Amino acid sequence: MFAQARLAASRQPTKACLRRFLATEVDASVASTSASQTRPVLNTAVILNRSPIITRTPSPFERAYYKYQANIHRALQNPFPNEFYFKQGSPLEARFNVEEQRRERAALGTPFGMQEGEKSEAVLQAEQTIRDEEDLRMPRQHEADTKNDFKDLNRRGQRNLYLALLQKEGDKHVWRFPQGPVNQGELLHHAAERDLETQCGDGMDTWIVSRKPVGVYHPPSPPATDPAKKNVVFFYKAHIMAGQVQHDPKTTLDFAWLTKGELSERVEPTYWESVKDMLSDF
Amino acid sequence: MSAATAAKAPRALSSMRGWRSPPRIRQPLRKDEERLPIPHVDLVVGQTHHSRVGDHYHNTLADDLLYMTYTHELGERKPPRQIRLRFDPDDPYVVHRKNLPVGGDHRQLAQLPPAMTPDNVVRLERIVLHSMQKEAVNNRSSLLGVIEAFRAISGKNDAGGGRAKGSGVQIVHAKKNVGGWARAGIPTGVVVDIEGAPMYDFVSTLVEFVLPRLREFNGITLPAPSASTQSPSSIAGVVSFGLPPDAMALFPQIEVNMDMYPKMYGMHVQFITNAVGLGAQKRAQALLSGFQIPFARK
Numbered sequence: 190m191f192a193q194a195r196l197a198a199s200r201q202p203t204k205a206c207l208r209r210f211l212a213t214e215v216d217a218s219v220a221s222t223s224a225s226q227t228r229p230v231l232n233t234a235v236i237l238n239r240s241p242i243i244t245r246t247p248s249p250f251e252r253a254y255y256k257y258q259a260n261i262h263r264a265l266q267n268p269f270p271n272e273f274y275f276k277q278g279s280p281l282e283a284r285f286n287v288e289e290q291r292r293e294r295a296a297l298g299t300p301f302g303m304q305e306g307e308k309s310e311a312v313l314q315a316e317q318t319i320r321d322e323e324d325l326r327m328p329r330q331h332e333a334d335t336k337n338d339f340k341d342l343n344r345r346g347q348r349n350l351y352l353a354l355l356q357k358e359g360d361k362h363v364w365r366f367p368q369g370p371v372n373q374g375e376l377l378h379h380a381a382e383r384d385l386e387t388q389c390g391d392g393m394d395t396w397i398v399s400r401k402p403v404g405v406y407h408p409p410s411p412p413a414t415d416p417a418k419k420n421v422v423f424f425y426k427a428h429i430m431a432g433q434v435q436h437d438p439k440t441t442l443d444f445a446w447l448t449k450g451e452l453s454e455r456v457e458p459t460y461w462e463s464v465k466d467m468l469s470d471f
Numbered sequence: 472m473s474a475a476t477a478a479k480a481p482r483a484l485s486s487m488r489g490w491r492s493p494p495r496i497r498q499p500l501r502k503d504e505e506r507l508p509i510p511h512v513d514l515v516v517g518q519t520h521h522s523r524v525g526d527h528y529h530n531t532l533a534d535d536l537l538y539m540t541y542t543h544e545l546g547e548r549k550p551p552r553q554i555r556l557r558f559d560p561d562d563p564y565v566v567h568r569k570n571l572p573v574g575g576d577h578r579q580l581a582q583l584p585p586a587m588t589p590d591n592v593v594r595l596e597r598i599v600l601h602s603m604q605k606e607a608v609n610n611r612s613s614l615l616g617v618i619e620a621f622r623a624i625s626g627k628n629d630a631g632g633g634r635a636k637g638s639g640v641q642i643v644h645a646k647k648n649v650g651g652w653a654r655a656g657i658p659t660g661v662v663v664d665i666e667g668a669p670m671y672d673f674v675s676t677l678v679e680f681v682l683p684r685l686r687e688f689n690g691i692t693l694p695a696p697s698a699s700t701q702s703p704s705s706i707a708g709v710v711s712f713g714l715p716p717d718a719m720a721l722f723p724q725i726e727v728n729m730d731m732y733p734k735m736y737g738m739h740v741q742f743i744t745n746a747v748g749l750g751a752q753k754r755a756q757a758l759l760s761g762f763q764i765p766f767a768r769k
Contacts, residue, residue: 240527241530270619274619428535
């Protein structure tokens with residue numbers, strides 16, 4: 190609306206001059222420039238999230254709670270109808286019985302889950318099979334964690350990670366989320382997508398969650414600029430599915446995938462105050 | 472004094488340990504009708520393990536769904552317009568008059584969903600599995616197979632974990648006579664409600680073992696684009712679909728000893744969410760989609 194009015198005014202200088210000449214009280218050109226000065230400069234930033242990729246390790250308290258509940262569950266469970274689920278004397282039944290006895294002994298203590306009498310052929314076979322089985326579990330610590338590689342997407346598998354870029358702002362370098370300006374007439378969520386690609390390259394498969402921004406930041410204007418000119422940054426949440434950042438070394442010095450705690454140590458305090466509630470604690 | 476503190480210290484330490492010797496029984500416990508002892512405390516079984524899919528919901532999906540389904544509202548909502556006259560006992564006109572029910576369509580009109588808050592983000596409340604067996608009309612023991620299969624799939628048992636509320640697999644009885652076929656009160660099928668951590672375990676089993684291996688399954692069929700947005704199914708926030716008998720064999724709990732079951736059974740699966748009001752079904756579909764349950768157009 191404002192833009193249209195201004196455009197119309199610039200296209201028809203004669204008419205504007207005429208109006209200025211006639212209307213002595215209000216100067217139209219002065220009014221339009223003050224409006225453009227107070228209108229904030231829009232920016233979008235993307236909080237690019239890598240969701241946890243492995244289950245969280247339970248705390249000692251949680252582990253004790255789960256063990257206690259599992260023991261109550263076992264002590265109160267209904268009798269298991271063995272004869273329905275297994276053929277009598279089958280290897281599967283022998284294996285189940287061996288494993289069940291071990292679980293029983295682990296949960297309730299030695300008088301429970303003890304083998305009575307001679308072990309049958311099938312039971313001995315099942316015990317041998319269990320002994321021969323390899324432990325195929327993956328390690329819960331990735332080598333990126335031991336090397337402390339902040340650029341590896343496999344680091345800190347249990348935690349939510351966020352992409353932060355080290356960029357020049359004014360005369361200093363700051364860590365912040367990928368950010369860029371909004372073009373005239375562009376939708377905010379389109380601008381967010383475009384800015385992410387401009388800053389981080391097209392080597393990532395990402396998904397911006399919503400069309401609505403999830404937060405806003407009013408950066409303090411640097412002393413060199415006009416104090417009336419305001420910047421506004423709208424944040425969008427996005428997920429990374431595949432790929433990696435290919436940053437432009439001219440604009441971005443470095444990038445890192447950081448947890449909330451690691452991010453708080455790097456970013457500016459004012460920036461942190463406005464973004465901290467949008468990030469997952471875990 | 473010092474002796475008392477010295478005596479207290481080891482007791483405090485021992486209470487920190489996971490297990491200690493049970494307290495001495497001073498008075499025998501009361502017995503129930505089956506002559507089993509009734510414990511002094513009300514034992515309730517809580518969660519026994521970490522739920523991976525549950526964590527995924529709380530860490531990732533809840534935030535995303537809040538952002539996706541949020542609608543901004545300014546100020547308080549207007550109270551809904553009262554279409555029908557309400558009976559007011561203080562009104563002298565209606566005293567001693569009959570409060571007759573108003574006529575017309577009694578179906579509840581589709582309401583707007585409640586205002587969006589972090590507390591009412593769409594979430595899965597429970598999953599209902601249901602299977603109706605025709606042959607149970609003539610032979611009720613034919614339900615045994617499907618009962619055991621449902622117990623294996625859901626992990627639920629009658630009063631399992633000492634919980635009177637945990638009703639396990641229930642038998643569904645016919646409600647009314649159907650000419651020449653069913654009589655009211657005869658058992659016709661089974662149903663089980665799954666809640667909490669086992670519910671998320673069921674979702675992960677379904678998504679990782681069953682649906683990818685199911686032949687000719689492109690996804691849960693979405694309602695036609697022309698379907699009414701006011702219909703009971705689209706404002707209820709329930710997503711339901713059917714699984715053919717072949718699908719039961721793909722559950723790992725069944726697969727391990729499939730030959731012990733008389734046959735494989737089909738079932739209805741209903742995902743019940745807290746979404747209500749206009750667009751509830753769409754929000755429920757968005758939630759399930761976040762659990763990687765596929766949807767397909769007709």
